[in-house]
Every structure is written in C-alpha cells, then in structure tokens.
Amino acid sequence: MDHSSGDRRLAGVEPADGPPSFVSHSRELEDVSFGAIVDTDAESRILWSTPDGVEIVGRGVGARFSARGPNRFDQIRTRTRRTFDALEHTGPAVARPRAFGGFAFHEEHVPETLWNGFDAASFVIPETLVVRSDDGTWLTTLGEDSARAQERLESWSQRLAELPSMKPTAASPGIASTERPTSRADWATQVETALERIDRGSLRKVVLAQSLSVDLEHSIDVPGTLERLRREYPNCYRFLGGYEGGGTFFGAPPERLVSKRGNQVETEALAGSVQRGDSPEADRAFADRMAESEKVQHEHELVVDAIRSQLTPLTRTLAVEEQTIRRLANIQHLQTPITGVLEDDRHVLDLVEALHPTPAVGGVPPGSAFETIRDAETFDRGWYAAPIGWFDGAGDGEFAVGIRSGLAREDTVTLFAGNGIVADSDPTDEWEEVQLKFRPILDELR
C-alpha cells in the first residue's frame, strides 16, 4: 500500500524534472500584530513562539509535504530537502523560509473525523512569513520567480501597515458544556491494566492520557487564546497550526523535544508533576515532596535514560545536567536539561525520529507501552503528545512536544492531557494530575 500522500503546492504544478524552484524576498518591518496576521481559518496558518521570545507566524502554502507510515520522517526529510535546494533566498538568515508542521503520535495515524486534515506527518513552507526576534521583525514572501515574490512582498507590506499594531484582546468563548470520554471508573480500569503489566514485568512505565471535549458558547479566537496563555505561561512554547477551513491544533507546551543549531543539540527530560502551593513555602514543600519521592524519581529517570541512550550514538559529547524544578502557573515538574554535540552532520528530523516518543509521553519499553496505550485509551491521540515545530534548509530547527494542547473545530475544543504511570501509581492521584494539565487551556475558555 502506498502510504505517501505526496507533496502539494498551491502555486503551481511540480515539473516532471524535479521540484519547482522558489524565490523568497524579505523586508524589515515596524512591529506588527501577530494575532491579526493569523486571524483567519480560511487559509493555512501557523504560529510558533518559543520561551526565549522568538515569534513566527505564517499564512498560505508555498509548498506542502505530507507522509504516512514508518518512513514518514525520511519522506519529509527527502522531499523538503529537494525543495529547499531549489529555493533562492534573498534576505538575512533570520528571515529565511522554514517548514512548519508536525507528526501524529502514532506512525499509522489516519487523518479522519476529529483529526481530518492532520496527516501522520504534515509540513508547510508558508507563502508569507513574519519573524520577530532580537534581530528585528521581518516579512518574507515566496514566489515562483523573483517578480512574484516581490509583488507579494509589496502587497503584504501594505496589508500589514494597515493592520492595527495591537489587536484588542479577544474575549473568552465561554463554556456551554463539557464531555469526558473517559470516566473516573474507566480511568481506574486503565491504570489497573497498566499496573498489572508493570507487576508482571512486561512494562515499566506508560503515559496514559484522556481527552475532554468542550462545547463553546461563542466561536473561539485561537490566536487570542494563545495571547492570553502567553501572559499566564510566558516560559512555555506556543503554537497553532490549521489547514484551510479545518481544525486548528494549538497549545502552550512547557516541553522541548529537541532543538538543533549547527552541531549543538538541546533537549530535556520533563516528567513528574505536583500542584503549586498558595504560598512560596507551600510551593517549596510540594516541590520537595515530589523531588524526594522515589516513585517520581523513577518515572523521571526512565525518561533521562531513554534520551541518553537514543542520543549517545548520534553525539560526540552528551551532558545530562542537574535536575531542577520547572514551575508553571498551575503545576510543577521535575526537569533535567540535556545538551550534546553531534558526531556528524544531521538533520533535526533525525533527532526527532530518534527521540519520539520519549517516555515522558510514551513509555518503557516502547513496544509494550504502545500496546498498553492502544488497549487502554478510548480516544485518538492524533497530534497530541507528538513533535511539533520547524526546520530550515540546513536541517536546523526546533520541536516542542504537543502537550497542554487542544484541537479547535467549529464551536468545540477537544483538550488532551496525560500522566506517567509506574509501579505504585494511584489512580485517584493520577486522575487529579491529569485534571491539572487540562487547566491552562480550560481556564482560558471560561
């Protein structure tokens, strides 16, 4: 069976003798409202923002790539490489064209019902891109030739100059009702199933997840929701990806899967959770209890070990740094930063493929964890807990883990959250932790 869904480019048909050639032009801008640029679901749109302050928005499709099946990483790598090789960029490196997108959690994912439009791998090189970083704010447009790229640059410059530089903050959509496909009783059964497998020795850890379907009173403004999330969760990633009138997947994940710049690699283990306290002392007491818990340390160490063993063959040096507490507005996590220097020239997708899924969202051993997830969970993970990010023509890029996320489709948002189950996990405690992880987005919908 041919699993590849192929490449698509709105602007033209790929010539028989190779990928179409592209030209991109860039121009520095005064500040613009990023929310206003992606304020439409009538066209493909992306938003990507990092904890260190880089913000990127994109509109339209210069080129699109999608793939399914076990070779999905390789297919995306090979096809985008051909397109990037045929792309001539006139402008500074900060404004270079990049491919944005992500992967489904499971390689055999089929984009249907809720996840219609979200393939097992799907990336877009946007036709129009705006990047804001320490190097200024830059507009980049793509065209089949220089004249077309320049024409787009002029028309977008004019459009952006006419937009208000601050978009008024959107009101919350309000919650009409919520529906849980996983009841407390279902959850207890799922956790017990995992615990039996752990007891028998076939499984050491599995992350089990739930979805929560939220019917809204009014239409959601996803960029506006992300803007409000930025205020509460400034040190998280923020992303949005939506395809022409379909659903929009968005979130504010605290977890970096991997970033690669030249031969430098940065990743982290983020696993183990506890609530925030209502005073600094209470906060510290919760964090201490988490850090001193053998169960949580075991859950966390399994993630560190898996990352170490996946990256060791690819790196010349790999440093596992000191464990810290990652404090977010409503939850605290154990975090271990991990940095490395690559042995050979690699594409960031090589690293994404090696790491996904870490046991922070999958489990140990991976085969048995996948089987448990399939047996136990009652919803389609789709792109939840999977790699989401960007890469450029040199193979540099950055990916977050698509957690603390939701899928907006018409007047419903489906939220996703999970928790690591190890020996000694208690179904009630695990349920409470999952509810904490729904909160960031849920609170912004109220």
Ligand SMILES: C=C(O[C@H]1C=CC=C(C(=O)O)[C@@H]1O)C(=O)O
């Ligand atoms: C799987 C999720 O969180 C992961 C990241 C941090 C802490 C986790 C935990 O304590 O289980 C999870 O591994 C989620 O937010 O849906």
